[in-house]
Amino acid sequence: MDKYEVVGLVGEGSFGRVFKANIRESKEIVALKVIRKCGRTQKEILSLRSECEIQRQLNHPNIIHMIDSFETESEIIVVTEFCQKDLHKILRKEGYLKEDQALGIVIDLVSALHYLHSHRVLHRDLKPQNVLLDENGVAKLCDFGFARSMSRGTHVLTSIKGTPLYMAPELIEEHPYDHNADLWSLGCIVYEMLIGVPPFITNSILHLVRLIRNEPIKWPNFLSSSCQDFLKGLLQKDPRQRLTWPYLHQHPFLQGKVFVDENICMPVPLTSELTNSQALAKENQKQEIILRSTAQNVKLLPCSVHAIEEQQRRLVAEQRRNGRRASLQTNNYVTHSNQGYSVTPRGYSVGSLSLVTYPFNVERANCITGVRHYGAQKVFNADELKIEKLTLEEPKCRCVPFESNAKTNDQIQKSENINENPKTVGVASLAEMFPNEPTLTTTPLETEEWLVFLQQSMEEVFEGDLESIRDKSFISMVTAPLTNPGASSQVIEYIACLLSLPYVEDHVSPAELRQIQQVYLEGKVIASLMFALKLLTSNLDYSASGDSFVDVSELGDDQLQALESVSLATSYFVYADLAFLSQFCDVVSMLHLELRLQALITLRRKRINIVTNFVAVLCHILKELPENASLVEEIVLTSQSPGEELHHMLTNENSILRSRSCMLLRLMGRFCCKSLRVFWNKELKNDLETLMYDSCQKVRSIADDAVQELKDLPFFTHGSWEKESVVVQGKF
Numbered sequence: 001m002d003k004y005e006v007v008g009l010v011g012e013g014s015f016g017r018v019f020k021a022n023i024r025e026s027k028e029i030v031a032l033k034v035i036r037k038c039g040r041t042q043k044e045i046l047s048l049r050s051e052c053e054i055q056r057q058l059n060h061p062n063i064i065h066m067i068d069s070f071e072t073e074s075e076i077i078v079v080t081e082f083c084q085k086d087l088h089k090i091l092r093k094e095g096y097l098k099e100d101q102a103l104g105i106v107i108d109l110v111s112a113l114h115y116l117h118s119h120r121v122l123h124r125d126l127k128p129q130n131v132l133l134d135e136n137g138v139a140k141l142c143d144f145g146f147a148r149s150m151s152r153g154t155h156v157l158t159s160i161k162g163t164p165l166y167m168a169p170e171l172i173e174e175h176p177y178d179h180n181a182d183l184w185s186l187g188c189i190v191y192e193m194l195i196g197v198p199p200f201i202t203n204s205i206l207h208l209v210r211l212i213r214n215e216p217i218k219w220p221n222f223l224s225s226s227c228q229d230f231l232k233g234l235l236q237k238d239p240r241q242r243l244t245w246p247y248l249h250q251h252p253f254l255q256g257k258v259f260v261d262e263n264i265c266m267p268v269p270l271t272s273e274l275t276n277s278q279a280l281a282k283e284n285q286k287q288e289i290i291l292r293s294t295a296q297n298v299k300l301l302p303c304s305v306h307a308i309e310e311q312q313r314r315l316v317a318e319q320r321r322n323g324r325r326a327s328l329q330t331n332n333y334v335t336h337s338n339q340g341y342s343v344t345p346r347g348y349s350v351g352s353l354s355l356v357t358y359p360f361n362v363e364r365a366n367c368i369t370g371v372r373h374y375g376a377q378k379v380f381n382a383d384e385l386k387i388e389k390l391t392l393e394e395p396k397c398r399c400v401p402f403e404s405n406a407k408t409n410d411q412i413q414k415s416e417n418i419n420e421n422p423k424t425v426g427v428a429s430l431a432e433m434f435p436n437e438p439t440l441t442t443t444p445l446e447t448e449e450w451l452v453f454l455q456q457s458m459e460e461v462f463e464g465d466l467e468s469i470r471d472k473s474f475i476s477m478v479t480a481p482l483t484n485p486g487a488s489s490q491v492i493e494y495i496a497c498l499l500s501l502p503y504v505e506d507h508v509s510p511a512e513l514r515q516i517q518q519v520y521l522e523g524k525v526i527a528s529l530m531f532a533l534k535l536l537t538s539n540l541d542y543s544a545s546g547d548s549f550v551d552v553s554e555l556g557d558d559q560l561q562a563l564e565s566v567s568l569a570t571s572y573f574v575y576a577d578l579a580f581l582s583q584f585c586d587v588v589s590m591l592h593l594e595l596r597l598q599a600l601i602t603l604r605r606k607r608i609n610i611v612t613n614f615v616a617v618l619c620h621i622l623k624e625l626p627e628n629a630s631l632v633e634e635i636v637l638t639s640q641s642p643g644e645e646l647h648h649m650l651t652n653e654n655s656i657l658r659s660r661s662c663m664l665l666r667l668m669g670r671f672c673c674k675s676l677r678v679f680w681n682k683e684l685k686n687d688l689e690t691l692m693y694d695s696c697q698k699v700r701s702i703a704d705d706a707v708q709e710l711k712d713l714p715f716f717t718h719g720s721w722e723k724e725s726v727v728v729q730g731k732f
Contacts, residue, residue, distance in 0.1 A: 187234030
């Protein structure tokens with residue numbers, strides 16, 4: 001590393017951080033790709049070394065030139081030529097390119113692929129992020145992390161690699177494939193350059209597979225006939241019908257401008273037509289693989305989906321290890337890598353979104369498969385897409401506000417028995433709550449794709465389309481990242497917002513809501529949300545003097561936003577159905593989340609909504625499942641200074657928190673009487689009595705009811721503080 005002077009961070013790829021640097025002696029600008037070894041298997045490290053070996057042997061003007069590579073004890077460093085722009089950034093800015101603008105890039109990519117395939121190398125991860133452009137506008141392929149060099153005797157491959165939106169049909173189906181899979185991906189890139197989105201786009205990996213298998217591609221009529229013919233040739237679903245070598249680079253659309261090195265003397269290049277014997281050997285290999293799969297009773301679609309998910313899990317885990325978000329960008333907002341959308345989700349309150357479509361013309365919009373079309377230059381702003389109704393105080397919410405649902409006084413009789421018995425949390429086990437092993441559960445798509453897919457799903461719900469949200473497989477897919485350590489905070493936030501929408505949208509009928517709730521219950525949505533809470537706070541555990549605690553002061557803004565959305569969704573669910581509430585109690589106990597929830601309800605200054613939402617949940621536990629009162633005690637009364645925390649809640653400037661804290665104390669007087677007596681003090685008594693004269697009428701009403709009920713308890717007026725006072729006075 002002494003040879004290089006790092007200038008700054010460019011961003012991240014799927015396998016490491018990329019830095020801009022200078023060679024100290026020559027002052028030449030280069031790119032340093034730094035890949036951590038930590039957390040990788042030996043197989044992964046060998047694969048990285050293989051990538052270096054493949055790229056070291058490549059020498060072509062349209063392929064990023066590798067200058068050097070070396071290893072330290074903890075890292076692999078790859079030094080390449082530096083390019084500032086990538087095609088993804090250009091499309092993010094422009095939306096799409098005119099045909100003459102795109103042609104130069106297409107010619108460069110065809111030339112690069114001809115070179116690779118001549119050397120029997122498959123790239124297997126062609127997408128806009130892996131197309132860089134130098135200062136002269138020359139396109140260059142990069143990122144050979146999934147590249148495979150095929151031996152002379154190998155004609156087809158089977159392992160799934162790449163990014164789903166650009167995967168060839170035969171690869172997604174897990175059929176044997178060859179270099180023609182790269183040509184499909186090339187077609188997807190060209191289509192996206194000209195239209196603005198890939199040929200198929202959806203919010204579900206299963207739906208994506210179905211689209212690629214069954215849906216025809218929509219072709220615009222504003223493209224030239226030669227361009228359209230070129231695209232149709234590349235995007236043939238049957239690889240045997242696909243436009244390929246040696247005819248590809250001779251296509252009229254490319255105008256004879258593709259650079260082809262005639263001096264390449266490779267045995268059996270993939271760019272030459274197969275001889276009869278080679279074609280027969282290739283077909284025999286394919287049939288052997290298919291027969292082997294049939295003999296093993298392999299179902300191709302589930303296998304391919306699982307393999308895609310596993311591939312995405314590795315990518316996201318890599319991004320997590322690097323400690324930064326996906327994509328080669330340093331912007332403070334997330335952009336979708338595969339279509340012309342900018343996602344800026346911080347425009348307003350919990351779960352709020354704004355979606356801006358690039359100015360596609362109507363014909364372009366009509367070519368978009370799998371998404372809703374809004375016409376030319378349609379802009380969705382915060383007013384149109386806001387979810388500001390997501391509050392327990394909103395009368396249109398389907399949940400019953402806890403203030404109006406107090407138990408009758410006969411429940412007070414339960415309190416003595418409750419306090420004598422251990423906590424009851426139901427019969428659920430971790431295996432029942434998380435049948436898919438949560439620490440291994442994966443995200444189907446990359447973070448950027450997830451954000452846009454989730455946003456599109458929310459749009460569908462807004463517009464009355466509930467088909468996906470009522471589908472069990474869709475909910476199972478959507479909630480998978482909640483139990484994935486590699487999921488970003490924003491993905492968790494968006495998932496929680498999506499799940500909450502049916503509870504606040506007026507057009508959702510009671511029957512539809514019941515159906516959705518049943519799907520949520522069967523999908524253990526509450527359990528997944530609580531596991532996400534555990535992951536979001538996983539690095540905050542500390543132990544001091546033998547006492548464990550959680551320090552929430554280190555939570556970042558994205559984590560706090562995600563926790564706020566999780567808390568809000570949780571409050572909706574537990575108020576909607578007692579089965580959700582029971583699941584909540586079970587999973588909090590099984591995952592030992594008491595200390596985390598205890599810490600979260602101290603976030604009065606940072607995120608008041610997190611506090612109010614979870615206080616509402618605690619109140620509901622005491623009202624509806626008082627057998628779990630000890631769970632509430634552990635959360636509220638086992639902190640270092642519970643009396644002080646309750647005082648801050650009762651005197652907070654937020655009227656919702658004041659009212660819910662009053663209700664919480666009232667209910668704890670019923671069902672946590674013995675424990676509350678230990679921490680009761682004169683300050684709490686004065687706080688409650690003061691709230692009887694609060695400026696907010698609702699607070700006054702709830703405080704009055706609380707005082708009327710609590711004053712009958714023996715410690716309300718003569719608490720432990722008076723006994724201590726008598727002892728102190730007796731000493732004098």
